[in-house]
Structures are given as structure tokens and as C-alpha cells.
Amino acid sequence: MTNKALVTGGCGFIGSHIVELLLKNGWSVSVLDNLSSGSLKNIKDFRSDIELLIGDVRDEEILNNALKDVKTVFHQAAFISVPKSELDPAECYDVNIGGTIKIAKIAYKKGVEKIIFASSCAVYGDNKKIPLSENDALNPLSPYAYSKMAGEAILKEISQKTKINVSVLRYFNIYGPRQNPNGRYAAxxxxxxxxxxxxxxxxxxxxxxxxxDFTFVKDVANANLLAANFFQRNYEIFNICSSxxxxxxxxxxxxxxxxxxxxxxxxxxxxxxxxxxCGSVKKAQDLLGFEPSVxxxxxxxxxxxxxxxxxx
Ligand SMILES: NC(=O)c1ccc[n+]([C@@H]2O[C@H](COP(=O)([O-])OP(=O)(O)OC[C@H]3O[C@@H](n4cnc5c(N)ncnc54)[C@H](O)[C@@H]3O)[C@@H](O)[C@H]2O)c1
CATH class of the missing domain: 3.90.25.10 (UDP-galactose 4-epimerase, domain 1)
Incomplete structure (x- = not known):
């Protein structure tokens, strides 16, 4: 049977590259996206090869449908802007924490085996250590950073109480084709x-x-694919960066x-x-076999x- 994946935020910058790579590797892929910051243009070359659900990760009804027969969830959908999270923390927490809780709950109900969570180096805040390792102190400085830290904690808890295996990927600065260049807060x-x-x-x-520490988006998609096959430990955090x-x-x-x-x-x-x-990529290299190649x-x-x- 082919692997079935759900990519939340699959119409976004990073999510669309994950979808593309999964399809190339023979996965069956569903995408759930509300198009708040993503675009159908990002998936136009493979739109007919996926199941597309337009909706919100906080909507339980759509999640029940989206998670049917899914083995692996790549949870990329998020309120993504640090400055905007200062202006509207409630919405940031609602999407990034509320959405992640709902995904964890329904994933458990539907028998999902693996969740890969898009976290961020923002959780380290102004920790001045160079390079930063996964067990260094966290010092979130914005609602966005707190929401990612909370997302990690929610998924850690579910990985301890159920058979769901979780890999957290802390992305550093990701760049590449399809990134949105518009708006005051563009990367x-x-x-x-x-x-x-x-x-x-x-x-x-x-x-x-x-x-x-800049990482090319196709390397990030590859890190997600490697994490999807990582079952050595129930819950693990990896920096995804170039060092x-x-x-x-x-x-x-x-x-x-x-x-x-x-x-x-x-x-x-x-x-x-x-x-x-700057992050240390050593753990992802050692445990996932990840190499930032570009x-x-x-x-x-x-x-x-x-x-x-x-x-x-
Ligand atoms: N780009 C980076 O440098 C970077 C760094 C660290 C972490 N991240 C994380 O990586 C993930 C992907 O970010 P990106 O840069 O591709 O951003 P993006 O805005 O291109 O992608 C996010 C996608 O999620 C969708 N989305 C947002 N809220 C949603 C909701 N409530 N329901 C359903 N879909 C929703 C958007 O429409 C968009 O398609 C995010 O979780 C982000 O926090 C990105």
C-alpha cells in the first residue's frame, strides 16, 4: 500500500516543496490549506496529483475528513509572522496552538503513526550561543516563538501517551523558489x-x-522526508539548518x-x-542522515x- 500523507499548509512556500518531493517518492498526498498566506500557484504543476482540501486546521470536521487513512502528517500550516504575532497574539495562539491540539487529537483518533512538526529557531530567542544545539536553553521573545514552543510541548505529550511518533524540525532561515517576497515582513x-x-x-x-543561518528549501523538504522514516525514538527535536x-x-x-x-x-x-x-546541524546529520547540500x-x-x- 502506498504511504498516505497529509501536508497542512501544503500550498505554502515550504509545504509545496514537501508535497512535490513526496509525490516524486511515490506517496499519496492530501493538502489542507486555508490559503491565508499560501497560494494555488505554488502547487499548480502537481495540482492534479493531490487531494486538495481548502479549509482551516482548526476545523474538526475537515480534519476528520483530511486525516482518513493518513499515516504521516507534515504539519506546516501556521500563523507565520513574528511581528504580526505581536499585533494579534490571540489569533497566533489560536492557529498555532489550537490548530496543533486539534491535529494531535484527531490524528490519534484516526490512527496516524507519525507527525512532523514545523517549529522554528525563534524558540531559542536571543540565546547567544553559537552554534545552537537542540538542548540549549529556550528563550522565546514573541507570541509566535511561544506558540511554536507550545506546539512542541503538545506533541511531546501526545508522543508519550500514545503510539504516535513525533519529530520536531526547528527550521532556521529558509529561502528558495516560491517564497513570498511581498509585504513589510517578507523574509x-x-x-x-x-x-x-x-x-x-x-x-x-x-x-x-x-x-x-540560511537553508535552501529543497534541503528542508528532504529533511522532512528523512524525518518521516525516523522511528528510532518516540519524540525527537532536530535543528534544520546549514550551520x-x-x-x-x-x-x-x-x-x-x-x-x-x-x-x-x-x-x-x-x-x-x-x-x-547559527544552528548546529550535527544531530540531524547523525540521526536522520540529513545533509544541507545547496x-x-x-x-x-x-x-x-x-x-x-x-x-x-
Ligand atoms: N520560512 C521560514 O524561514 C521558516 C522558519 C521557521 C519556521 N517556519 C515554519 O514553517 C512552516 C511553513 O512556513 P512557510 O515559510 O512555508 O510559510 P507559508 O505562509 O508559505 O506557509 C504556511 C501555509 O499555511 C497555510 N495556513 C496558515 N494558517 C492556516 C490555517 N489556520 N489553516 C490551514 N492552513 C493555514 C497558509 O495558507 C500557507 O499556505 C510554518 O509552520 C512556519 O512557522 C518557517
Missing amino acids: VISKFINDSLKRKKITIEGSGEQTR IETSINCLAKEVSKLTNGVEIVYVNGRKNDIQRS KIGEGLKLTFNNFKEREE
């Missing part, structure tokens, strides 16, 4: 590429010496090169911006080409 790479394609200046907030620190200045220069020298300008930095962020230069080119195609 830095998609924003830089989008601005430079429009011949707008690349704007760096602060000195640009801040560093982040390479890249400064925002370096990133801006690379993007500017791709667009024949779009100008880089500096504005005031964000309040409380984290100066350095280096930043190559990943930027692939992303740039995808954004250019989308514009044409």
Missing part, C-alpha cells in the same frame, strides 16, 4: 531579490554585520551581483535585532531564476 532573501529585480535599491537595516553563518552584507552583495550591481543602502536597524544566529551562492541563483520566471 530577507526574497525581499532583496524582489527589490533588485525591480531595480529598487537593496535596503539593509542596521550595519549588515548581523548573521543568519553556516552568512552576514546580511554578504547576502546583499551576492544578490546585487546577480542583478549587475543594484545599489545597496543602509537604514536604521530593528530594535532588539539578534546579532548572530550552498548559498547556488541557492541564491536558483531562487533568483525562479523569481525572474514568475515576473515574466
Whole structure:
């Protein structure tokens, strides 16, 4: 029998790459998405190969239907914006905590074997250790970060009380084709590429010496597939990152090169911006066999080409 998966948030940036990879590997795939930040454009190339349910992860009726015969859940759907979570914490908690509770409850009822949960490096907050390991102290600084920490706890509890196996993937900064470049809170790479394609200046907030750990989205999809086959331990947390620190200045220069020298300008930095962020990928390498294979230069080119195609 083929493996049946439910990908919540499968019309989103990361979710759509997971769906694509699962299909390539012969899985049968259902997607549940309310299209609040995702788009049908992200799944247009394989729309006819999946079962698509448009609805909310908080809706028990739709979850009962979506989880029928499902063995593995890739739970990607979320209220994703840190700044917006400060403005509307109730909605953030409702989607990220309430939705995860409902998924856990109905997954148990339906006999799901495995849940893979999209968590975030935001749970480490301003922990200054470099690189960050999974057992380092958590210091969430926003409703979004607290909601991800709570999601991890809810799934830990269910993994202890039932036979459901859980892998938590703490994504660091993910980038790549299909990432949304619009809006005030867009992720830095998609924003830089989008601005430079429009011949707008690349704007760096602060000195640009801040560093982040960037991971290409296809590597993240692969990490999810590896986690789906990980049953050694009931509940395990993995950083999904590259373990390479890249400064925002370096990133801006690379993007500017791709667009024949779009100008880089500096504005005031964000309040409380984290100066350095880098994760240790060792545990995912050792236990999952995960390798972040796409280096930043190559990943930027692939992303740039995808954004250019989308514009044409
Ligand atoms: N992109 C990153 O760098 C990053 C970093 C850390 C963690 N994450 C996590 O990875 C996951 C995927 O993020 P992404 O970057 O692909 O964002 P995205 O916005 O592209 O994907 C999220 C998807 O979930 C859907 N969704 C949102 N609320 C929903 C609800 N209530 N019911 C059903 N569907 C809903 C959206 O429509 C969207 O398609 C999220 O859980 C996010 O918190 C992302």
C-alpha cells in the first residue's frame, strides 16, 4: 500500500516543496490549506496529483475528513509572522496552538503513526550561543516563538501517551523558489531579490554585520522526508539548518551581483535585532542522515531564476 500523507499548509512556500518531493517518492498526498498566506500557484504543476482540501486546521470536521487513512502528517500550516504575532497574539495562539491540539487529537483518533512538526529557531530567542544545539536553553521573545514552543510541548505529550511518533524540525532561515517576497515582513532573501529585480535599491537595516543561518528549501523538504522514516525514538527535536553563518552584507552583495550591481543602502536597524544566529546541524546529520547540500551562492541563483520566471 502506498504511504498516505497529509501536508497542512501544503500550498505554502515550504509545504509545496514537501508535497512535490513526496509525490516524486511515490506517496499519496492530501493538502489542507486555508490559503491565508499560501497560494494555488505554488502547487499548480502537481495540482492534479493531490487531494486538495481548502479549509482551516482548526476545523474538526475537515480534519476528520483530511486525516482518513493518513499515516504521516507534515504539519506546516501556521500563523507565520513574528511581528504580526505581536499585533494579534490571540489569533497566533489560536492557529498555532489550537490548530496543533486539534491535529494531535484527531490524528490519534484516526490512527496516524507519525507527525512532523514545523517549529522554528525563534524558540531559542536571543540565546547567544553559537552554534545552537537542540538542548540549549529556550528563550522565546514573541507570541509566535511561544506558540511554536507550545506546539512542541503538545506533541511531546501526545508522543508519550500514545503510539504516535513525533519529530520536531526547528527550521532556521529558509529561502528558495516560491517564497513570498511581498509585504513589510517578507523574509530577507526574497525581499532583496524582489527589490533588485525591480531595480529598487537593496535596503539593509542596521550595519549588515548581523548573521543568519540560511537553508535552501529543497534541503528542508528532504529533511522532512528523512524525518518521516525516523522511528528510532518516540519524540525527537532536530535543528534544520546549514550551520553556516552568512552576514546580511554578504547576502546583499551576492544578490546585487546577480542583478549587475543594484545599489545597496543602509537604514536604521530593528530594535532588539539578534546579532548572530547559527544552528548546529550535527544531530540531524547523525540521526536522520540529513545533509544541507545547496550552498548559498547556488541557492541564491536558483531562487533568483525562479523569481525572474514568475515576473515574466
Ligand atoms: N520560512 C521560514 O524561514 C521558516 C522558519 C521557521 C519556521 N517556519 C515554519 O514553517 C512552516 C511553513 O512556513 P512557510 O515559510 O512555508 O510559510 P507559508 O505562509 O508559505 O506557509 C504556511 C501555509 O499555511 C497555510 N495556513 C496558515 N494558517 C492556516 C490555517 N489556520 N489553516 C490551514 N492552513 C493555514 C497558509 O495558507 C500557507 O499556505 C510554518 O509552520 C512556519 O512557522 C518557517
